[in-house]
Amino acid sequence: MHTILQGKRLVAFDLDGTLIDSVPDLTVAVQKALREVGLSAPSEANVRDWVGNGAPVLVERALNWALEQVPDQVLQARAYDAFMRHYDAAPNALTQLYPGVRKTLNALHAAGYILVLITNKPERFIAPILSHFELLSQFTLCLGGDSLAEKKPSPLPLLHAAGQLDIAPSASVMVGDSRHDIAAGKAAGFTTVAVPYGYNHGEPIEQSQPDLLISSLSALME
Numbered sequence: 468m469h470t471i472l473q474g475k476r477l478v479a480f481d482l483d484g485t486l487i488d489s490v491p492d493l494t495v496a497v498q499k500a501l502r503e504v505g506l507s508a509p510s511e512a513n514v515r516d517w518v519g520n521g522a523p524v525l526v527e528r529a530l531n532w533a534l535e536q537v538p539d540q541v542l543q544a545r546a547y548d549a550f551m552r553h554y555d556a557a558p559n560a561l562t563q564l565y566p567g568v569r570k571t572l573n574a575l576h577a578a579g580y581i582l583v584l585i586t587n588k589p590e591r592f593i594a595p596i597l598s599h600f601e602l603l604s605q606f607t608l609c610l611g612g613d614s615l616a617e618k619k620p621s622p623l624p625l626l627h628a629a630g631q632l633d634i635a636p637s638a639s640v641m642v643g644d645s646r647h648d649i650a651a652g653k654a655a656g657f658t659t660v661a662v663p664y665g666y667n668h669g670e671p672i673e674q675s676q677p678d679l680l681i682s683s684l685s686a687l688m689e
């Protein structure tokens with residue numbers, strides 16, 4: 468195991484952009500939702516830059532782009548409902564695990580680390596996606612962006628998970644692809660690990676100064 472895991476007990480993982488490349492399916496759902504409300508559909512590259520603050524913000528960013536102004540609440544609600552319906556219908560059609568994810572989660576789980584999932588994605592999508600990849604049972608606890616009163620970059624979900632499992636933040640690690648994961652991890656007192664291949668609003672994740680930057684999750688086993 469990587470030395471950064473020495474003395475640690477809890478490893479928290481982000482989902483989108485860290486474990487799974489979900490942007491292709493998110494893009495299809497955003498495109499269908501925008502067409503349904505009579506607007507033009509953004510590209511996958513657009514959506515890649517907008518992911519990271521949960522589904523309501525993703526839809527709001529898409530509407531801002533299509534309208535070039537702030538959407539009214541009725542349109543926002545219609546587009547959000549459409550997005551949720553379309554994404555719910557096919558969350559796994561094009562989504563793929565990143566290299567090294569399955570092996571690393573299995574190895575950490577087998578080595579006795581407690582694994583938790585902390586995503587800003589709505590909670591209802593977590594189980595269908597993780598079960599599709601046969602990874603749900605590896606996680607002791609899963610929290611979505613709507614599970615608690617605050618989502619990342621708030622430290623609340625991380626502190627909630629550590630508290631529930633009675634593990635000190637100093638014995639906990641947050642692994643993620645975006646500045647929100649690293650900010651949440653630092654604010655919670657977790658050790659932070661970043662991957663550069665995910666979604667970070669088009670910015671290099673180095674800017675967030677994680678404790679460790681790894682090119683793939685497999686590095687955690689070395």
Ligand SMILES: O=C(O)COP(=O)(O)O
Pocket residue numbers: 481482483484518519520521522525585586587588589645
């Ligand atoms: O839904 C999002 O905006 C991003 O989700 P994540 O926290 O798993 O990266």
Ligand SMILES: [Mg+2]
Pocket residue numbers: 481482483484485519643644645665666
């Ligand atoms: Mg992410």
